Amino acid sequence: MQPGTPQKITLPGVKHVIAVASGKGGVGKSTVATNLALALHMLGRRVGLLDADIYGPSIPIMMGIHETFDPNTAKFPLDRYGLKLMSMGFIVKPEQAMIWRGPMVHKYLTAFLTQIPWGELDYLVIDLPPGTGDAQLTLTQTAPLSGAVIVTTPQDVSLIDARKGLEMFRQVNVPVLGIIENMSYFVGADGQRYEIFRHGGGKKLAQEAGVSFLGAVPIDPRVAECGDHGDPIVHKHPDSEIAKTYLDLATVVSSEIGKAGAPGELPGLQL
Ligand SMILES: Nc1ncnc2c1ncn2[C@@H]1O[C@H](COP(=O)(O)OP(=O)(O)OP(=O)(O)O)[C@@H](O)[C@H]1O
Ligand SMILES: [Mg+2]
Numbered sequence: 001m002q003p004g005t006p007q008k009i010t011l012p013g014v015k016h017v018i019a020v021a022s023g024k025g026g027v028g029k030s031t032v033a034t035n036l037a038l039a040l041h042m043l044g045r046r047v048g049l050l051d052a053d054i055y056g057p058s059i060p061i062m063m064g065i066h067e068t069f070d071p072n073t074a075k076f077p078l079d080r081y082g083l084k085l086m087s088m089g090f091i092v093k094p095e096q097a098m099i100w101r102g103p104m105v106h107k108y109l110t111a112f113l114t115q116i117p118w119g120e121l122d123y124l125v126i127d128l129p130p131g132t133g134d135a136q137l138t139l140t141q142t143a144p145l146s147g148a149v150i151v152t153t154p155q156d157v158s159l160i161d162a163r164k165g166l167e168m169f170r171q172v173n174v175p176v177l178g179i180i181e182n183m184s185y186f187v188g189a190d191g192q193r194y195e196i197f198r199h200g201g202g203k204k205l206a207q208e209a210g211v212s213f214l215g216a217v218p219i220d221p222r223v224a225e226c227g228d229h230g231d232p233i234v235h236k237h238p239d240s241e242i243a244k245t246y247l248d249l250a251t252v253v254s255s256e257i258g259k260a261g262a263p264g265e266l267p268g269l270q271l
Contacts, residue, residue, distance in 0.1 A: 009113050009142050013120045014048070016146040016257050018177070019139060021169070023161025025130035027153045028182035030058035031227050032217065032249075033127035036149070038234040039243070039250035041082045045122040048077060050112055051087035052139060053129040054105045060089035064230020068093060076116050081235045084121065086112050102134040109138045123254075131161075132168045140172040147177035147260045149214065149253060152205065154181055154197040159205050166209055175260040177253060178212035179205055186219045212256055215249045218242065 011017065020033035030053070037049040051059035060066065063080045071091050077084035088108060118124060126143070129135050139145065148169045152162035162179065169176050181202025186194045199216065206213035217223075220242050226233040234243045 009110065009144060011113065011118065011124070011144055014118055014124045014144075015122050017124045017126065017144055018253065018257065019052075019126045019128055019143075019145050019148040019169075019174070020151060021128040021136065021148050021165050022130055022151045022158070023132070023163070023165040024152075024158045027130075027151050027158055027162075028217070029130070029151045030062060030127050031223060031232075032149070032151050032180055032182060033125050034059065034062045034227070034232045035223075035234040035243075035246040036250055036253065037083055037123070037125040038081060038232055039246040040123050040125070040254065042234065042238065042247060043250055043254070045254070046120060047082070048084040048086075048118050048121045048124040050124060050126045051085075051089065052109055052112075052126050052135045054088045054108055054135060055129060057087045057089035059085060059087040059127060061230060062227045062232055065090065066230075077118060081232075084118060086116050105134040106138045109135060110142060113143055132164065136168060140169065140174055145169075145174045146257050147175040149177050150179045150211075151182050152179060152202050153183045154195075154199050154201040156201070159201045162202075162205060163209065166205075166211070176209070176211045177256040177260060178214035179203075179209075180214050180249060181216040183219045184216035212252075214252050214256070215245065217245055217249070 020029050022029050037047050041047045049059060051057045063085060065078060065080060069090050077086045078090060126139060150162050150166050152158045166176050179202045184199045186196055188194060203213045223233050223242060226236050234246050237243055
């Protein structure tokens with residue numbers, strides 16, 4: 001596989017491309033992207049998951065794929081739990097991935113989008129690295145994004161960065177589908193709800209920014225455990241309360257994307 005040249009990309013078989021982003025690192029983007037993709041699949045949709053974190057890919061671990069493949073002979077995208085997958089971590093070991101620089105990030109992401117036979121998909125979910133760096137730039141400028149989902153945690157530091165992420169998508173006219181508050185609260189064994197980081201900031205940010213609040217995901221140790229063991233909670237425990245939360249999110253995201261219109265269309269305008 002040769003890295004492609006920079007250009008505006010079209011993905012004729014893919015109905016919607018959704019970027020999962022945040023400003024701050026470690027807020028749960030990859031976990032949300034993975035479980036959201038699986039939830040969309042459970043709703044009967046054809047779904048791909050692209051790991052755009054070229055420096056620190058998480059999807060291989062979360063989906064339990066530990067081998068690396070020769071890109072000249074491998075059949076990408078890989079198939080796992082019903083999803084079509086691509087990640088830099090399928091080509092190089094995570095410690096090697098650290099050496100990539102800006103232009104390489106651009107080349108590989110473009111190649112992942114254009115040279116991987118994604119086939120017919122209802123959704124291609126893209127897990128972004130944190131911040132507003134090279135990967136975000138490449139994707140917002142070249143990929144046909146239908147919309148972005150912003151993940152935040154309830155703390156102020158995360159909310160401030162989420163706002164920056166949100167503004168970045170707005171500047172390039174990518175519709176922000178809404179905000180997900182992750183690690184929002186914790187339900188103890190006593191059934192009590194504990195608001196460890198002051199829940200509610202995501203909703204407030206959504207109101208202030210004039211975008212939808214898509215929902216809140218609680219802190220649940222099983223979420224982390226399942227992610228670490230390569231079998232995400234929506235797949236491993238599809239009947240759990242937390243899986244239902246992700247299914248609700250998937251339903252809201254698909255309805256928001258309907259409102260956002262096709263890529264390139266201005267929402268609310270009949271052209
Ligand atoms: N709702 C949750 N409950 C418990 N643990 C969670 C939850 N969401 C995410 N985690 C855990 O938090 C850690 C960070 O999550 P994740 O890797 O998804 O964040 P990220 O935003 O993608 O990070 P990065 O910015 O490095 O890409 C992981 O160990 C993950 O399992
Ligand atoms: Mg991540």
